Amino acid sequence: MKRIFDTQLIGPFAAMVIVALIVALTTERFLNPGNLSNLSLQVSIVALIAIGSTIVIFAAGIDLSSGSMVALLTMILAQMLKFIGIPLVLALPLILFIGGLLGLFIGLITAYGRIPSFITTLAALIAFRGLALTFNNGSPIFSLDPALEPIFYGKLFGVPLPFFYLVVFYGLAAFTMNFTKLGREIYAVGGNPAAAVLTGINVRKVQTTTFVIAGFMTAVGAILMSARLNSGSPNYGQTLELQAIAAAVVGGASLAGGRGNILATLMGAMTIVIVQNGLNLNAAPSSVQNIVLGLIILMAVGIDMWRAEISTLMGRIFGRSSSQQSSNVKKEA
């Protein structure tokens, strides 16, 4: 367990707690049980998609496609339920499968076509949105299935279901990243692809796998999005991909790959949603929300980049030098 809950979690956790404290102290309604349960609903979609985005980032890739893929998948799901008449129990696994398939497609082009993932997923971001518009003449499809809404709004023992989805999927992701061969290979490919090749790791296969995971998790997010609004729309999921990447970055994942903790992404997503929630409760306009989100991302990465300087400053303020610092210096001397 020491492995999962390591020091990489301290920063993102502290950031989340500080943000929550500030919002709690300044906003009366924040700690209402109603608001807290609303929070877990709000965070669920972006946090689940962020699992995939983060794993792609661990392997030194980037996934810009998830927002558009959500729109496309909600339209396909709506089409299935409303017009084709596929029953829900069959439609849901099909959507998960299609999500994985789209991810596989992106992954194969990226890894075997040697095209940077920034480009392939940017292309997908644009193309998937267009593809979503080809259904139902580009109009949203409403009132899909009465059984769909409980998937998002249902409760178990009084706790909203999305809370359990988060526990299950983050549990699985943390297990995969920390205890399995695949997880280790993902970190290895992100850390040093050249060395990974020379140690016999199938780098392209690993890269492709991360996109399959991302596609699958995006499909999970798309199902929740459809359930939340009981509809499908080509306009859903705008900038969702950026929020998911922001969650990973605020959680401390290195965009250079190889470093980060998947559970920190959940905290990153929580931090972002708590801030948004606090601004909402104080009736801040969406313009302010976006500006604040931008500043949070900048600050999170800044704190990461200036870690050494900050710890030196702290050392000077509190009058001690940490042992880690002196041993680093020794290496350079």
Next chain:
Amino acid sequence: MTPATPLWEFADITKAYPGVLANDKVCIRLMPGSIHGLLGENGCGKSTMIKTLSGVQQPDSGQILHNGKAVTISDPQAARDLGIATVFQEFSIVPTLSVGENIFLGNMPLSRFGVIDWAKVHDEAASVLAEMDVDVSPDTITSTLSVGEQQLVEIAKAIAMDARMIILDEPTAALGEDEIERLHQLLRNMRERGTAILYVSHRLDEVERIVDEVTILRNGCVVRASGETKINVSEIVSAMVGEDIGEHYPKEQNATEDVVLEASGLATNSGVKDVSFSLHRGEVLGLGGVLGSGRTEIARALFGTDELIAGQITLKGDPVRFRREIDAIRAGLALVPENRKFDGLFFNFRASGNVTAASLGGLSRFGVLNLKAEEQATHDLIRDLEISTQAEEKTVNFLSGGNQQKIVIARWLFSASEILILDEPTQGIDIGAKIAVYNLINRLTRAGKSIILISSDHDELLAMSDRIAVVQHGTIARTVDASDLTHDDLVRASADIPHSKPEEAFA
């Protein structure tokens, strides 16, 4: 006759970092027209000293005298103004700019209107290059030059600013034998003209060849100063390490008659041609040759990285075909690449992740890793190979070069490879760590493993190999017993008319 005034005198230079005294009252006197070697193991304080000398940092105490007058070197620009040029280990040239632009980078000659005077850039760069006897046009884009030529451009920068003192930090780490000779000739010419040169190197054979005086540091202190030590490799080594290290090359004879690997007529598109040799159980087969002769390409061909277009590899009598690296690894081959930083290590992992990277399949059941076994095995290897115990807790970027190299080799011990290809395994690591690598080679051959050793250090190659295959233009020119070769034979054999067939030479 009065003794000459030193050009630069650094007296009692002390510099402490939190928790470590990096330089303790170090004195160095640099005479004009003299090449001064600054030696010592990693962590002895050389880099700290260089930073002080080039104005990157200020000493805590001590005096700096320039022609007998006290000065402070407040920053790198001040160092430049005082005529000090530093050629750092990591090149500071911009690969996308031309040679001329690089030579005058930060110091561009301007015309009256404040724009760059390109004619002057070209002419002056050309005259500096001509003076150095370097046949490169100032208009060439620097990235198209060989590493050796880039190093010479770096030095041209120093000459162009008319430096009276040049600091060279490991200038030959990336150079081949003929390029080293060219660099040394250049340094001798500069010495003739009265330049003071501070030469920092791990390659003691070079030091013996070119240096006039030495200063040896250990634990931040001067242990031998100029004039005290005859420039003799074994004396230098014992002064650096602080004890009599005994045999510098502790070679064990473990070769047997069993052939484990046989290559016949190998060829690749990367320039390997008709390479045939056999490797015996317990043997160290050295691949000698100049930089770019094709040694690394032969290693890549054996390891399945480059596709074979002709030839056959036979392992213990069975013909094999490696499509990818993983095939070679499964068959018991291992490659410790030349550049451990870029191709060998995972800097995001601690020792454990690095050690097990090539054996994840065997370490897992149904895809789940046995982390307990991983930690235990890593712990044992760290103890066995005397790797810093920090490696268990910290990511490997915090370790010294020697410890890093041991971890890359430990990876292949853990994967139980039978045949190890070691490409420049001791490059850039200090003497103590080198000897540890040699002992590791002995241990491997004693256990019946076979080694293909690639090294540009001729003494090392001669001493540690059982047989040596001399590589020229991508093929093995001849294979001889190491004991039948001398250093000079090897230099001559590998440099054998290197440019007689330019169309076949490696790019």
